[in-house]
Amino acid sequence: MRVGIPRALLYYQYYPAWKTFFEELGAEVVVSPPTTQAMLAEGSARVVADTCLPVKVFLGHVLSLVDKCDRIFIPAVRSVEKKVYNCSKFLGLPDMTKAVIPEAPPLLEVDIDVNEGKSRLYQSIYAMGRSINWNPFKVRQAGLAAWQAYLDYRELMSGSKLTPPEALAGMYGTAEKEPEVTRTGPARVKGTVALIGHPYLIYDEYINHRLIRRLEQSGNRIVTPEMVATPELKSAIAEITGGAYWTYEEEVVGAGGHYLQSGADGVIGIMAFGCGPDSLMMDMVRRHSVGLGSTPFMCLTLEEHTAEAGVVTRLEAFTDMIYRRKKKDRAVCV
Ligand code: SF4
Numbered sequence: 001m002r003v004g005i006p007r008a009l010l011y012y013q014y015y016p017a018w019k020t021f022f023e024e025l026g027a028e029v030v031v032s033p034p035t036t037q038a039m040l041a042e043g044s045a046r047v048v049a050d051t052c053l054p055v056k057v058f059l060g061h062v063l064s065l066v067d068k069c070d071r072i073f074i075p076a077v078r079s080v081e082k083k084v085y086n087c088s089k090f091l092g093l094p095d096m097t098k099a100v101i102p103e104a105p106p107l108l109e110v111d112i113d114v115n116e117g118k119s120r121l122y123q124s125i126y127a128m129g130r131s132i133n134w135n136p137f138k139v140r141q142a143g144l145a146a147w148q149a150y151l152d153y154r155e156l157m158s159g160s161k162l163t164p165p166e167a168l169a170g171m172y173g174t175a176e177k178e179p180e181v182t183r184t185g186p187a188r189v190k191g192t193v194a195l196i197g198h199p200y201l202i203y204d205e206y207i208n209h210r211l212i213r214r215l216e217q218s219g220n221r222i223v224t225p226e227m228v229a230t231p232e233l234k235s236a237i238a239e240i241t242g243g244a245y246w247t248y249e250e251e252v253v254g255a256g257g258h259y260l261q262s263g264a265d266g267v268i269g270i271m272a273f274g275c276g277p278d279s280l281m282m283d284m285v286r287r288h289s290v291g292l293g294s295t296p297f298m299c300l301t302l303e304e305h306t307a308e309a310g311v312v313t314r315l316e317a318f319t320d321m322i323y324r325r326k327k328k329d330r331a332v333c334v
Pocket residue numbers: 052053054055087088089090198272274275276277278
């Protein structure tokens with residue numbers, strides 16, 4: 001059986017776990033290629049205009065897999081932490097996909113909701129595993145191996161300060177066709193810029209107009225949420241909001257709070273136009289940056305009509321400002 005995995009939304013967080021799980025069960029994993037203009041246009045054509053950009057991209061990836069696999073894996077991730085909730089788009093992703101892409105092969109669905117208790121969660125994963133391999137011991141073994149692959153992946157990123165595409169390239173080589181594996185960093189570092197936001201915005205080079213490469217080519221070192229250990233992200237959230245409400249708040253509020261206080265000369269928040277959770281979370285980070293008054297913060301909102309020239313202009317203006325601040329600080333110290 002060939003299992004298709006769209007290279008979008010939660011792919012950057014969980015791909016090693018998913019790949020391990022399906023391969024342990026004897027399936028072949030097929031990943032959609034990096035996002036293209038055609039994929040975005042095809043995904044957008046299936047939904048109303050108000051749908052957020054990452055979901056349109058996701059549907060484009062599903063469409064690109066339609067004739068390349070026997071099943072497509074689309075989890076409904078409701079909650080991965082008790083009393084912390086995910087955006088409604090993730091909850092309805094399998095149903096939305098079936099409704100707007102009726103020609104898609106059957107989906108492999110699983111409900112991830114830790115609020116329902118561990119046994120319900122295990123049953124849900126087990127039921128999906130049994131639909132691929134009847135052997136219950138194999139399914140259990142695949143689940144354990146997937147969890148270990150996830151932990152190794154997180155450890156690799158935070159321990160070695162790697163972005164998800166770099167870590168994936170390190171783990172699986174060029175076979176995964178990661179677009180950003182040749183990141184070498186600038187020859188002379190003029191400043192350190194932290195990018196905060198969801199991985200499906202930060203690492204999709206098509207929708208963010210090659211943000212990381214551009215910043216590095218103009219002399220910046222880039223740091224991202226995955227490079228910060230979980231306890232530090234959680235303590236930053238506790239300081240800013242008192243406790244997480246949204247799943248993946250660590251990528252926005254946690255990383256924002258951390259980098260505003262240490263490790264960066266400037267922080268850029270990346271969000272999608274029309275995203276409810278992010279508009280709240282980014283505003284909290286912005287307010288926190290104003291309160292601290294130490295590290296500059298800029299929010300960059302992406303949508304399908306975002307012009308490359310507009311992104312470049314805003315990046316240049318922001319980085320020029322942080323270089324000037326650095327120079328001024330050095331002059332005061334002297
Ligand atoms: S969190 Fe925002 S960008 Fe992500 S899927 Fe939900 S609405 Fe879209």
